Amino acid sequence: xxxxxxxxxxxxxxxxxxxxxxxxxxxxxxxxxxxxxxxxxxxxxxxxxxxxxxxxxxxxxxxxxxxxxxxxxxxxxxxxxxxxxxxxxxxxxxxxxxxxxxxxxxxxxxxxxxxxxxxxxxxxxxxxxxxxxxxxxxxxxxxxxxxxxxxxxxxxxxxxxxxxxxxxxxxxxxxxxxxxxxxxxxxxxxxxxxxxxxxxxxxxxxxxxxxxxxxxxxxxxxxxxxxxxxxxxxxxxxxxxxxxxxxxxxxxxxxxxxxxxxxxxxxxxxxxxxxxxxxxxxxxxxxxxxxxxxxxxxxxxxxxxxxxxxxxxxxxxxxxxxxxxxxxxxxxxxxxxxxxxxxxxxxxxxxxxxxxxxxxxxxxxxxxxxxxxxxxxxxxxxxxxxxxxxxxxx
Amino acid sequence: xxxxxxxxxxxxxxxxxxxxxxxxxxxxxxxxxxxxxxxxxxxxxxxxxxxxxxxxxxxxxxxxxxxxxxxxxxxxxxxxxxxxxxxxxxxxxxxxxxxxxxxxxxxxxxxxxxxxxxxxxxxxxxxxxxxxxxxxxxxxxxxxxxxxxxxxxxxxxxxxxxxxxxxxxxxxxxxxxxxxxxxxxxxxxxxxxxxxxxxxxxxxxxxxxxxxxxxxxxxxxxxxxxxxxxxxxxxxxxxxxxxxxxxxxxxxxxxxxxxxxxxxxxxxxxxxxxxxxxxxxxxxxxxxxxxxxxxxxxxxxxxxxxxxxxxxxxxxxxxxxxxxxxxxxxxxxxxxxxxxxxxxxxxxxxxxxxxxxxxxxxxxxxxxxxxxxxxxxxxxxxxxxxxxxxxxxxxxxxxxxxxxxxxxxxxxxxxxxxxxxxxxxxxxxxxxxxxxxxxxxxxxxxxxxxxxxxxxxxxxxxxxxxxxxxxxxxxxxxxxxxxxxxxxxxxxxxxxxxxxxxxxxxxxxxxxxxxxxxxxxxxxxxxxxxxx
Numbered sequence: 001x002x003x004x005x006x007x008x009x010x011x012x013x014x015x016x017x018x019x020x021x022x023x024x025x026x027x028x029x030x031x032x033x034x035x036x037x038x039x040x041x042x043x044x045x046x047x048x049x050x051x052x053x054x055x056x057x058x059x060x061x062x063x064x065x066x067x068x069x070x071x072x073x074x075x076x077x078x079x080x081x082x083x084x085x086x087x088x089x090x091x092x093x094x095x096x097x098x099x100x101x102x103x104x105x106x107x108x109x110x111x112x113x114x115x116x117x118x119x120x121x122x123x124x125x126x127x128x129x130x131x132x133x134x135x136x137x138x139x140x141x142x143x144x145x146x147x148x149x150x151x152x153x154x155x156x157x158x159x160x161x162x163x164x165x166x167x168x169x170x171x172x173x174x175x176x177x178x179x180x181x182x183x184x185x186x187x188x189x190x191x192x193x194x195x196x197x198x199x200x201x202x203x204x205x206x207x208x209x210x211x212x213x214x215x216x217x218x219x220x221x222x223x224x225x226x227x228x229x230x231x232x233x234x235x236x237x238x239x240x241x242x243x244x245x246x247x248x249x250x251x252x253x254x255x256x257x258x259x260x261x262x263x264x265x266x267x268x269x270x271x272x273x274x275x276x277x278x279x280x281x282x283x284x285x286x287x288x289x290x291x292x293x294x295x296x297x298x299x300x301x302x303x304x305x306x307x308x309x310x311x312x313x314x315x316x317x318x319x320x321x322x323x324x325x326x327x328x329x330x331x332x333x334x335x336x337x338x339x340x341x342x343x344x345x346x347x348x349x350x351x352x353x354x355x356x357x358x359x360x361x362x363x364x365x366x367x368x369x370x371x372x373x374x375x376x377x378x379x380x381x382x383x384x385x386x387x388x389x390x391x392x393x394x
Numbered sequence: 395x396x397x398x399x400x401x402x403x404x405x406x407x408x409x410x411x412x413x414x415x416x417x418x419x420x421x422x423x424x425x426x427x428x429x430x431x432x433x434x435x436x437x438x439x440x441x442x443x444x445x446x447x448x449x450x451x452x453x454x455x456x457x458x459x460x461x462x463x464x465x466x467x468x469x470x471x472x473x474x475x476x477x478x479x480x481x482x483x484x485x486x487x488x489x490x491x492x493x494x495x496x497x498x499x500x501x502x503x504x505x506x507x508x509x510x511x512x513x514x515x516x517x518x519x520x521x522x523x524x525x526x527x528x529x530x531x532x533x534x535x536x537x538x539x540x541x542x543x544x545x546x547x548x549x550x551x552x553x554x555x556x557x558x559x560x561x562x563x564x565x566x567x568x569x570x571x572x573x574x575x576x577x578x579x580x581x582x583x584x585x586x587x588x589x590x591x592x593x594x595x596x597x598x599x600x601x602x603x604x605x606x607x608x609x610x611x612x613x614x615x616x617x618x619x620x621x622x623x624x625x626x627x628x629x630x631x632x633x634x635x636x637x638x639x640x641x642x643x644x645x646x647x648x649x650x651x652x653x654x655x656x657x658x659x660x661x662x663x664x665x666x667x668x669x670x671x672x673x674x675x676x677x678x679x680x681x682x683x684x685x686x687x688x689x690x691x692x693x694x695x696x697x698x699x700x701x702x703x704x705x706x707x708x709x710x711x712x713x714x715x716x717x718x719x720x721x722x723x724x725x726x727x728x729x730x731x732x733x734x735x736x737x738x739x740x741x742x743x744x745x746x747x748x749x750x751x752x753x754x755x756x757x758x759x760x761x762x763x764x765x766x767x768x769x770x771x772x773x774x775x776x777x778x779x780x781x782x783x784x785x786x787x788x789x790x791x792x793x794x795x796x797x798x799x800x801x802x803x804x805x806x807x808x809x810x811x812x813x814x815x816x817x818x819x820x821x822x823x824x825x826x827x828x829x830x831x832x833x834x835x836x837x838x839x840x841x842x843x844x845x846x847x848x849x850x851x852x853x854x855x856x857x858x859x860x861x862x863x864x865x866x867x868x869x870x871x872x873x874x875x876x877x878x879x880x881x882x883x884x885x886x887x888x889x890x891x892x893x894x895x896x897x898x899x900x901x902x903x904x905x906x907x908x909x910x911x912x913x914x915x916x917x918x919x920x921x922x923x924x925x926x
Contacts, residue, residue, distance in 0.1 A: 047590075051489075090586060092486050092516070092519075092552065243806070334689070
């Protein structure tokens with residue numbers, strides 16, 4: 001199959017779409033920061049996704065983002081992404097050839113060209129990677145994702161809970177090993193197979209996954225997810241420039257962009273980290289828990305967070321304050337930079353912020369597939385609003 | 395060591411400050427001009443200290459040095475080594491080659507992209523090879539580099555877990571390029587996070603010669619005067635490390651000078667929360683202190699435009715000092731610096747009949763400076779007529795510009811809207827405004843402020859670390875942690891710290907997932923005080 005090199009403008013013209021947003025370097029910086037905050041401690045090193053996208057822009061390629069409701073129903077989209085342990089990616093950035101290879105192999109398996117990219121999640125790597133791939137492929141990126149956060153497993157998307165599937169997925173590595181995963185409608189099996197491939201490759205794989213039609217994208221995605229990340233990133237960067245409180249600006253942007261309230265619940269420093277990476281039992285994730293000791297007005301209190309790539313739950317002084325799929329972010333109090341599970345260190349200081357998950361992630365099917373019980377907690381899901389309303393600053 | 399004699403030096407771009415301390419007391423202080431060879435400046439300061447105090451040099455137990463040499467070299471792109479760069483990681487990692495995102499002039503100053511080699515090799519997280527190490531490629535690259543590099547930086551994927559490829563590559567480099575080419579291995583510099591660790595490693599390799607010179611200078615100076623004390627260098631967290639260690643790991647001293655100044659400012663003023671403004675002849679550093687320590691930078695620290703994962707205090711450096719040139723059109727000030735007359739103050743500044751208006755001159759003209767400048771062996775002004783001829787409004791505009799510049803710098807570092815106390819130290823503190831500064835509750839310049847950095851080096855904690863490998867299937871994690879902590883405390887005590895003051899600064903656990911059982915490497919950093 002030959003690759004079109006006409007660029008995203010020509011593609012949009014063909015669809016009769018005149019509205020789009022140009023993604024330049026400041027834009028991708030804002031989007032990546034916002035996505036990295038929404039990634040709830042996971043999502044990988046934003047530096048890697050950013051530098052990669054910069055490289056694509058420096059080569060003169062154009063990146064355009066389009067509103068999902070504008071796209072034709074019958075176009076073929078797919079999600080280029082990194083799947084594996086974030087700590088491995090931080091240490092082993094990819095070969096420059098992997099995304100192209102994964103997309104080409106998926107096209108070959110589908111026997112159709114891919115006409116737009118859809119970011120799989122909000123994350124420091126997987127958000128910009130969808131832009132970098134769109135730029136390299138000369139196709140637009142659509143303003144959606146499957147989570148509006150990051151999650152550790154492939155099937156944990158609004159796409160699956162609304163009836164579409166990850167298969168077929170193509171998984172490749174730096175040595176150009178290729179695995180085609182077609183598990184039909186069994187998305188958990190697709191995840192298991194993709195994870196095995198990633199572990200066999202050395203902890204990280206590069207996938208082209210969720211080959212969705214335009215109509216499915218509209219029906220099953222988190223619409224406007226990229227715009228939400230963009231608004232948050234822009235607010236935090238502005239706070240840094242103008243010496244405002246980045247956490248307050250983040251919460252404000254969330255209200256404006258999504259109409260939801262987030263919660264600032266704890267300020268402390270990390271006093272213990274238990275990490276258990278790579279052993280047989282943990283399926284190839286960065287897994288463990290941390291303890292934070294309160295500082296300032298939280299002196300004397302203690303917070304415990306478990307993580308599986310992303311933060312999973314939060315307990316303050318033994319009381320549950322947040323459960324999946326709601327979002328937990330630990331932000332550096334001065335800069336608003338998220339503290340990720342793969343780079344956190346003893347002594348890091350931060351503010352814990354909780355954000356309600358998007359409503360398309362909170363359906364009964366969603367709670368079943370990525371609620372507390374799925375992660376092994378013997379707890380019913382209670383929305384973060386219920387666990388925190390009227391308790392802020394306790 | 396509470397009544398021990400200790401000497402501290404703070405070598406800045408313009409001045410070398412020295413202090414002799416007994417216990418908590420300043421016995422004598424001295425200021426000299428920093429010289430090209432560094433040694434002469436230190437010897438001048440040391441001789442003044444010995445002369446004035448009349449003590450027996452043999453009694454001195456500790457000599458410590460804070461220096462801005464490594465940072466200045468990186469920022470000014472001066473005296474840097476030409477660095478041969480090896481990354482062991484292909485075919486992975488090629489999407490982001492080494493030196494991506496580096497400023498062009500810094501790249502050029504360390505020899506440029508021609509000396510960069512990404513070769514096949516590196517490890518997976520589980521200890522397997524990504525691909526076997528390409529020894530031939532390393533050999534070929536070494537032959538090509540011969541005579542073109544002063545030092546080599548080697549970064550292997552997953553070397554903090556398994557350093558084998560880095561060590562094998564180092565053997566080849568040593569065999570072909572010889573002992574004179576210094577080698578920095580990334581696993582000795584920082585932890586997981588390839589790009590930042592690689593940047594830190596390359597920068598370390600680039601400043602090897604600068605640190606060797608500074609340490610040799612200090613060694614020569616003290617030996618010539620009959621001092622047999624142990625030598626220490628202030629590192630980024632404000633503690634000191636032995637000079638023998640510092641010559642191989644200069645990157646850990648990039649914030650040495652400012653870290654010493656912050657320690658000195660807190661010690662001399664007794665203020666633990668606020669801002670420290672350290673004003674020299676050429677530049678000013680501003681740090682925000684919380685509970686007596688500088689706030690640490692989060693996650694990545696940018697040095698000379700390069701992102702690293704070195705742990706550092708969060709500092710703002712601006713080009714403002716006593717010798718900063720005031721640029722003007724008529725009576726309007728157009729810019730402060732960034733150039734400074736530095737130690738040519740007495741030749742070039744208006745107060746001494748020179749052609750240029752400096753911050754020093756504005757202070758003198760407005761009557762803020764009335765003391766003798768011992769360091770220049772001169773009065774603060776020698777050409778009163780030349781100074782009186784300056785238009786009053788120009789001088790006032792210059793003074794306002796200096797105030798505004800300091801105000802902006804403090805504002806950038808503050809994390810609260812409330813006014814905070816400010817501690818002004820360094821020689822330049824004499825010649826800047828201390829009243830009417832927005833965002834500041836009051837400005838304090840404590841006794842000995844002009845040599846605050848030198849004082850800071852002598853009261854700095856002693857840093858030490860210990861490492862151990864444990865198997866968590868056999869050993870309890872808490873027991874293992876406390877065992878390694880004990881070792882680190884022993885090391886700190888052996889280096890001169892008071893045992894009861896030693897505290898844990900950092901705990902790092904890296905799992906060895908490629909080995910049977912649940913083995914991991916534990917690395918614990920501690921620091922302890924030399925005085926109670």
